[in-house]
Amino acid sequence: SSEVFSWKFLHPLWQSPLTIPGGTRQSPINIQWRDSVYDPFLKPLKISYDPTTCLHIWNNGYSFLVEFDDSTDRSIIDGGPLENQYRLKQFHFHWGAMNDWGSEHTVDCKFYPAELHLVHWNAVLYPTFEEAVMEGNGLAVIGVFLKLGACHEGLQTLVDALPAVKHKDTVIEFDVFDPSCLIPSCPDYWTYAGSLTTPPLTESVTWIIKKQPIEVDENQLEAFRMLLFTSDGEEEKRMVDNFRPLQPLMNRTVRSSFQ
Numbered sequence: 360s361s362e363v364f365s366w367k368f369l370h371p372l373w374q375s376p377l378t379i380p381g382g383t384r385q386s387p388i389n390i391q392w393r394d395s396v397y398d399p400f401l402k403p404l405k406i407s408y409d410p411t412t413c414l415h416i417w418n419n420g421y422s423f424l425v426e427f428d429d430s431t432d433r434s435i436i437d438g439g440p441l442e443n444q445y446r447l448k449q450f451h452f453h454w455g456a457m458n459d460w461g462s463e464h465t466v467d468c469k470f471y472p473a474e475l476h477l478v479h480w481n482a483v484l485y486p487t488f489e490e491a492v493m494e495g496n497g498l499a500v501i502g503v504f505l506k507l508g509a510c511h512e513g514l515q516t517l518v519d520a521l522p523a524v525k526h527k528d529t530v531i532e533f534d535v536f537d538p539s540c541l542i543p544s545c546p547d548y549w550t551y552a553g554s555l556t557t558p559p560l561t562e563s564v565t566w567i568i569k570k571q572p573i574e575v576d577e578n579q580l581e582a583f584r585m586l587l588f589t590s591d592g593e594e595e596k597r598m599v600d601n602f603r604p605l606q607p608l609m610n611r612t613v614r615s616s617f618q
């Protein structure tokens with residue numbers, strides 16, 4: 360059926376439609392724990408990051424990205440649901456104005472105050488990230504939920520640098536950071552076939568969502584909320600609620616690596 364376009368699909372933050380017409384594997388989704396299917400053939404996820412591949416922090420006007428040198432296989436993930444190893448390109452977060460919401464994915468319809476995404480691309484099959492973005496098996500994103508609790512020591516080194524990237528299109532050098540300190544020790548995860556949650560929204564992502572959240576404290580979440588969507592000199596708009604609404608599951612099954 361031809362999609363009837365309506366301006367209601369346009370999200371104020373971007374100009375692209377909220378649901379891709381014809382999209383059958385869009386993200387984020389609600390993960391209904393009881394509907395996820397244990398897959399005994401899922402392997403443990405292997406994570407090996409070289410902290411010296413860290414380059415800089417960049418406020419891109421939608422989130423802040425910590426970007427990595429992805430010109431070699433020094434920071435990679437493998438195993439899990441993946442058929443190839445994938446190279447780390449960047450990580451970023453999504454968060455709310457209040458602690459009651461902010462994550463993109465939900466678990467049994469529960470929102471977390473924030474969600475970390477570690478974005479990787481399949482450099483075995485594709486020559487560039489830009490090409491991998493267009494392929495069904497091109498990307499792998501690890502999602503980690505953030506919950507309110509104790510101060511996260513590893514995150515604090517990142518939080519201390521955020522005032523330097525308060526405005527859109529500001530960058531600060533950040534040359535040694537090991538993002539594995541942000542990934543919970545519990546190996547359990549859910550996985551499903553989805554999409555990028557920001558433009559170009561392409562259906563190229565194997566999502567790997569960790570079951571266990573990490574704890575961060577209120578000051579650390581407030582530091583995220585001090586960032587701005589706007590450039591220096593523009594009327595200030597706080598960077599909050601930078602998450603996409605939930606998308607229909609359609610004909611997909613979420614698998615779990617645990618029983």
Ligand SMILES: NS(=O)(=O)c1ncc[nH]1
Nearest residue numbers: 476478500554555556557
């Ligand atoms: N939020 S996300 O991880 O799906 C993403 N990464 C790059 C663009 N969008």
Ligand SMILES: [Zn+2]
Nearest residue numbers: 451453476556
């Ligand atoms: Zn994201």
